Amino acid sequence: MGSSFLSRVKSALSEKLVRAWYRPELSPSLYPFVPLAALVKREADKRFQAFRSNPPWKPPVPVIVVGNVTAGGTGKTPMVAALVKRLRNEGYRPGVISRGYGSGNNGQSQLVGQGCDPLICGDEPVMLAELTQAPVVVDTDRQRAVKYLLENTDCNLVISDDGLQHYRLHRDLEIALVDGIRGLGNDYCLPAGPLRESGERLLSVDLVVSNGVLQRELPVESVLMELKPAGVIAVDGSSRKFPDNPPGQVHGVAGIGNPERFFLTLEQQGFAVQRHSFVDHHAFQSEDLSSLGEGIVIMTGKDAIKCRSFARKNWWYLAVEAQLPEPFWAKVLDRLGNL
Template structure:
């Protein structure tokens, strides 16, 4: 999906309304597809699905990482499943290992494996991935990175994220707008999270579609700065410096804005989500990228026998989930903390 189309969706370009007949066709085909699917059975392990109803980044990865950390503190053993978009695994299941590359398993699964240190199973057939994990008899629950629109599974708990600045865009479904399904889906999930502070327009938009539901704000914060070549922590530059930055994520501008919020003047270049960088895409000087991009650029950054490592850096993110949200999740799943687990 090109950034130009994404910008048009969220800016509300007038010409997109000419595509509304195709949006109606998309919705009809989706309804027809769902009607033909067998009834989803009980999950072999409690399943939490974290997703969105829009195309474009909403901050799922830091939320998954934060949820895993919170569940670990409760002594619960969890695993993650992912489609592995951009990878070559196919139906799977494949458990991500240290020797895997982003080209093989996808950039997000590789990053989640590194950040959470729990098993991440990749494959477009998420149902098969859950069944494989259940056979291991080692896990208390499974977290699905994305998957609200995956008809073969149904989360026992479903969390949906909406970007606080972009909201639902022009409110239209693909291809006339960014919606994967109708906004009524927001009333069917267990919790809607707003990434960042919702502006007034987005607030009114959500109030229109879910007037009786409470939303929760989460705000990922840039945390540490590390070298791409070896993951070593380095200090943040002085704020009087100009920062060159790249981002190949669903919403590159958010990353550039986060850097500006730290006081930097940023020269940012955005790429399409999951873009595989080539050496000529990246400046030879010091630049900052996202952690998701770093897993794809590590080999490029390490240099060669006749070239030193590149001075590229990446920024990690963190966020905090309110304890009440964790309590509600465990209650719905029927799980209790187990502080006897290491």
């Protein structure tokens, strides 16, 4: 039984579970998980209160945490890239830390270089290093990652890609992202719902950002973030230009937390999309996409990082950039200026 087939089975099961999580009401199929969800919520609340009463080590530079309270993709990586770009323009020297999900990290801090193998460094850290040209450090222990970053670079500001629930990490500014369409789902914690901790946690963060127009009510006001397409780029790293008159039908490939958002974006660009979704952080191999033939394939930037070494000439990825309103940046800069 091939790995591609197993991946598609896992993806189908994952999509079924996620659909149940994001219904407005608790699905009957999730009733057996409610006691576990209550335990998860209680433990998350205890950890947060322990963090508040016994703060961790405070680094000598500001730390911004970009995270979420739900499982799955909410646009954290584009947000981190936007923060690096804007704060660099404001005179800061930002560096990034990441857990490096899916990496072969062996419990030690590792500085991610451009072209680093995503199986070793993780897909998102490699993508961020290439997008931002900023130093990126991977470590499951984010406090250790901060120390390593400060010892080995000239950074004077740290941005954590994810880590809202990593309470060994001090933070001066918390930014929580929420998917505008899916919101907080059924408001239950894992495994009965998508929440990593109670939705009330959003009341204590500095800024809540909605990825796309908010269609579900939240317990707090949010800022709108829009992910704008920034070009269709060859997966193999060449400078080839995307065809001026491509066929309307394309294969959309996504191994991210919310693949449907990506497919809808492609459709908004005028493509008729044949959907191919994989589990988040899927370690792509050539056989996963061998059945797609000579038709045009468009994937996410995160997936392209893992497919570059065996990419075909008809494989492309859609680059996106996060756009945020000036009042958001004013709040971020004001907070940093007051530290």
